[in-house]
Amino acid sequence: xxxxxxxxxRRRPLRSSAADGVKIVIVGGFGxxxxxxxxxxxxxxxxxxxxxxxxxxxxVDHNVGAPEKTTTTVAFDFGRISLDExxxxxxxxxxxxxxxxxxxxxxxxxxxxVVVLVDTxxxxxxxxxxxxxxxxxxxxxxxxxxxxxxxxxxxxxxxxLDLSAGVPLVDCDARRRxxxxxxxxxxxxxxxxxxxxxxASP
Amino acid sequence: MNPRDVADExxxxxxxxxxxRSRADGHGLDLVTLIVSxxxxxxxxxxxxxxxxxxxxDPTSVVELSSELALPVSVVKILLTDxxxxxxxxxxxxxxxxxxxxxxxFLRKVLVGLRKL
Ligand SMILES: Nc1nc2c(ncn2[C@@H]2O[C@H](COP(=O)(O)OP(=O)(O)O)[C@@H](O)[C@H]2O)c(=O)[nH]1
Ligand SMILES: [Mg+2]
Numbered sequence: 001x002x003x004x005x006x007x008x009x010r011r012r013p014l015r016s017s018a019a020d021g022v023k024i025v026i027v028g029g030f031g032x033x034x035x036x037x038x039x040x041x042x043x044x045x046x047x048x049x050x051x052x053x054x055x056x057x058x059x060v061d062h063n064v065g066a067p068e069k070t071t072t073t074v075a076f077d078f079g080r081i082s083l084d085e086x087x088x089x090x091x092x093x094x095x096x097x098x099x100x101x102x103x104x105x106x107x108x109x110x111x112x113x114v115v116v117l118v119d120t121x122x123x124x125x126x127x128x129x130x131x132x133x134x135x136x137x138x139x140x141x142x143x144x145x146x147x148x149x150x151x152x153x154x155x156x157x158x159x160x161l162d163l164s165a166g167v168p169l170v171d172c173d174a175r176r177r178x179x180x181x182x183x184x185x186x187x188x189x190x191x192x193x194x195x196x197x198x199x200a201s202p
Numbered sequence: 203m204n205p206r207d208v209a210d211e212x213x214x215x216x217x218x219x220x221x222x223r224s225r226a227d228g229h230g231l232d233l234v235t236l237i238v239s240x241x242x243x244x245x246x247x248x249x250x251x252x253x254x255x256x257x258x259x260d261p262t263s264v265v266e267l268s269s270e271l272a273l274p275v276s277v278v279k280i281l282l283t284d285x286x287x288x289x290x291x292x293x294x295x296x297x298x299x300x301x302x303x304x305x306x307x308f309l310r311k312v313l314v315g316l317r318k319l
Pocket of ligand 2: 034035
């Protein structure tokens with residue numbers, strides 16, 4: 001059932017020919033299975049890090065001491081897949097909450113596409129992320145992580161999320177490598193379709 | 203590393219590490235830009251620089267460096283800018299970073315790689 005994640009190496013150097021990094025982001029609420037999905041397909045044990053954005057507060061500080069500063073900190077984890085001699089895919093698991101989107105441009109600009117991972121027991125957790133992605137024009141698919149018991153069919157999920165017909169919706173078990181791999185393929189297939197349509201248009 | 207380690211980082215330490223600078227957009231470094239050392243660490247180098255140059259004997263992404271050094275991504279970018287400016291390290295930039303939707307040929311290569319998993 002589970003991937004042999006504990007066997008994954010922590011540090012595993014890339015080949016010297018590695019030259020082209022590619023990003024895919026998995027967003028979703030807490031506990032939806034983002035890290036699990038990254039671990040299922042990654043060639044390294046998922047690592048985590050964070051980004052901090054500090055903005056000087058506007059206006060005059062009436063208190064004594066240093067000027068006011070607002071700090072936004074977002075933690076995320078990631079894994080890695082060597083696609084070929086040159087291309088390295090990085091998979092990021094990122095929270096979908098509001099403050100995270102402050103850092104979207106700084107962190108994930110130029111991302112290939114996004115997987116929105118949802119848990120049908122808490123669909124509302126993903127509304128905000130889907131909204132932002134649509135607004136942003138970032139291509140994405142939705143993957144429903146199969147927690148037991150299964151209460152809804154995918155059609156229900158599509159209407160509950162108010163997904164447009166063009167957005168693929170797939171089922172997965174984030175714990176299984178094959179299943180997580182199929183989700184990534186579904187996303188890149190979708191991107192390929194979009195790209196082919198663009199190339200075909202005059 | 204635990205993410206908390208960075209969150210609880212003493213701001214003074216970050217200030218010291220970066221020499222007080224706060225922005226590093228100069229080289230357009232991305233999370234997935236791969237960094238490669240071009241020289242061995244010189245004696246007396248800043249310890250973070252020494253660590254980066256050791257790790258980057260093999261190509262290493264900015265985000266992996268951030269995780270390994272337990273420093274926020276933006277701080278790592280500042281450190282890297284110093285190394286790249288002085289020719290001690292070089293950057294391999296992602297080919298698709300500027301384009302929101304790459305061409306079909308590029309995407310086909312990604313698909314081939316994924317199917318081999
Ligand atoms: N039953 C079931 N449990 C899962 C599945 N995916 C993840 N989990 C469990 O749900 C918990 C939260 O998963 P995690 O990946 O840490 O969520 P994250 O917060 O989105 O990164 C963990 O205990 C996982 O083992 C799944 O498909 N089915
Ligand atoms: Mg997680």
